[in-house]
Amino acid sequence: MCSATDSTNLSVGAKTDFKVGNGFFQRLWVSSLSSTKSADGLGPLFNARSCQRCHLKDGRGHPPAANWPDDDAVSMFLRLSIPPQNEEQRRRLAEHRALTIPEPTYGGQLQDLAIQGDRAEARMHIEYEEKPVLLADGETASLRKPAYTVTNWSYGPPHPELLTSPRGNLVTFWSAPERRVLSHLRWKTAAASLPEAGWRISAHQRQRAARGHAPLDHTSHY
Template identity: 35%
Template sequence: MIKKYSLLVLITWLCACTDASKAPEFSDSELRPGGEATLKRVNTRTFIHPSGNLSIDHELEFWDGLSFFRDPWVASPAITADRDGLGPLYNARSCKACHSRGGRGRLVTEGVSSPMALLFRLGHGEQQRPDPIYGAQLQTFAVLTPTNSPKLQAEGQVELQYEFIEGQFADGTRYQLRKPSYRIVNLSQGELHQETQISPRYAPAIYGMGLLDAIDTQDLLSLEDEFDSNNDGISGRYNRVPDVLTGEMSVGRFGFKGLHPTLNQQIAGAFVNDIGITNPYFRKETCQSTQLACLAEAKRVKGEEQPEIPTKLLQTTEFMSAQLAVQPTRNLKSAEAQSGRETFYQLGCHLCHQPSFKTRVDYSLPELAGQVIWPYTDLALHDMGEELADGKREHLANGREWRTAPLWGIGLQHRIQGYQAYLHDGRARTINEAILWHGGEAKTSQEKYLAISASEREALLFFLTQI
């Protein structure tokens, strides 16, 4: 039986079979990476825009959903009934605090802090059980409890330090990388479990996520090659994770290790873990059995009530998140960008950063259905080497594996936000540094990058800033 794959995935495969390092013929569809949903023109003020093909009526729903992304939540009980329920423990009071202007949040500087855009996942053992005292995520803030209630404290803070590593390209050009180290300090209830691994997660940009959700699962699985059967050095595979509503195991495509199978579950997970807002997906607070003050506060303000964000309001937020537009490319037809595009393929970057897909024609949001998109990701797990390893497992993902990050819009981060940082923990200050950190399956591409000329590097970096 012949499997039916999207046209763009099949074309990419055919190109790979003839010459994996040769760039395919340029397509004008690359200029609009979100298909018809692409924003009509570049905007350098914010990433928050509705899909370019959204109707006026649906745009109103988009802006309604934005209010739940933008506005801060408050502790219960409060007059603002639709926006209370913060905590008891949390990392931020709003989605915007971590995803500034729809992009990445601002990183903290060295020293001790309570970061918002940089979260820390916790787990120990082969099955990666949550830390027995602090749970699956360190939460650096706590709501203020009444004087007659047990005093609730934030779980802890983070101490960040950087080590600087010097190196040089084959042509003698020097570079510097910064390597972070983290220590959890000021813990409120004693030390972490001795085997607990801590994994930093720098909040990603969130535009285009509805289009990634709309990719057919079979098109993703057609790219899976866990045992490198084609001998190209790439052995990408997909995480298998539970769909919390159905209980079934599904392909993970969201989160740095593919922890969630759908965009809606990813959003619900962020609500409960980051802001402390229970919802139809995750109905229990994150308090552990030993966190008595947290449990007492949750019972005081909630008891047996319904989730703190009901289905209707959660769906409005989900709609807005799915419809965040991808911006059009810039100067992609220029000679320099086209030269960089050739280098992108020659280095083998496309083997993980899969350039294109066609979204499902039956996707639930018609504006995102049947679109030719250019996200430059396969959404698969890849071994990125020991230098980027965190040692933490999440379902099938091991401590060296990370999901391929999308590249679309990457060059607008600094223009829109005034700062830039890349990779899962924000250690890379430039795209150049991000490439140099690549190891594991990407080591061959990284070594080729070290060997090419300065002009070829500049062209590649220019191409990446334009897609």
């Protein structure tokens, strides 16, 4: 489902589109001015130089092995927001015209990398607490509970009511038939929760997928 090769059910024209898109997906962008005119425009702040840096080989991201400067969080980032501050913001949230209220200085996503000569917004810091869990067979497993903070703010302190939410970059699905997506789910309860999970699959697509010949539109699930 998640590879850099095109699906066998694509037309010749769609295969060309896929290859062009996959080229953009793998491209390393650079800052202006540069000799590479077709790949410049990076920055000044960013999270990664290419799509594939986050979605390695079209797969899942991962937490950093260590905190900055020993490692960076290329395939993981923090969403930033604040509680609604006025009636207009509360109305926008209630009417679903906005999902969150961005932090006034740093926006809706922490960007922890910057081009040469500029400063990254800040650094994500993760601390883990080991939590013992007793399993049904009597064995004890140790799980890590993460706690997220932000350090090294470069452009002033954030809003005092700052909210953060970690995001790991998950799998991107390209034109996969729904029946194939469902067949890879391990638990039936997960399949039952697809509508609530945010999958953009129409009733018409579901009917055609059940007959085995309808690809999904390019759909990402986070």
